[in-house]
Amino acid sequence: MKPEALLFPTPAGLYCPVGDFYVDPVRPVDRALITHGHSDHARSGHGRVLATRQTLDIMALRYGVDFAGSEQAIDFGETIHLNGVEIGFHPAGHVLGSAQIAIEHAGVRIVVSGDYKRRPDATCTAFVPVPCDVFITEATFGLPVFHHPDPALEIGKLLASLEQFPQRSHLIGAYALGKAQRVISLIRQGGYDKPIYIHGALAKLCDYYSSQGIELGELRPATIENGGASQFEGAVVIGPPSAFNDRWARRFNDPLAIFASGWMMVRQRAKQRGVELPLVISDHCDWPELIETIGELKPGAIWVTHGREEALVRWCELNGIAAKPLHLVGYEDEGD
């Protein structure tokens, strides 16, 4: 069987006709396999959803318990069959519960990596390379210019700023699923043990991460009711990026605007957002990690999606690896 017949792009997303399922569909479908809980990959309204327990829990937290007609959990390394197609989920190292999905039939194995990274991350299970004939890779940071620094060094900048400006509230913008908890975890690893204040939009997911054994330390709600603005002097406050444009952000005295994202490597993006202290912390592969992963897996072909498809396709071709862009639409990662 040709890989192109086992899995191909449709307007609803990647479709496997033999198994009759979609991977991370962008429209409601009868059967969906979901790589991870970010809203561009995990949508509500499907008939049946197959995902890791943690991804299903995260979908229920975000969309309500009736997010799908029915759900089925699969463990890492477990194998199930759908109409004769063998399915396996393997850690992707992107956010809690994130998985690569291996799809195998008639001697062909395709791995859909979803979003993934190779850097150590205490908040989720590390990426596992899965041998395959076709590796579908994201290319969010798929340009040679993207080299992400060590996140511990980035957190060091935050800790230095807290010492230098002990009166100012340090307001960190971080996406609600994955980035916020990873930033908190990194701050704890950096030795900071005071309470960290969080916006209400982060509470449910932070509670869930804690319930799964991820150490976040003491978190307090960043509400003004009990104590006034002075309680946030010199404090670390984390909120979703959207909260920085509304009244919530204006309650803090002399706030220092910080944003944690892989995109903070691009000075212009930091400037546009009025970010005083950009922290380059990414939950995606940078260019060297993409190249390293392809070199390690040595698949028969690479299919590229989400982001800078052409540059990575060109690199593969120059290095003798068959590659093509998938041109999937509807994926704007919420957790870069």
Ligand SMILES: [Zn+2]
């Ligand atoms: Zn994602």
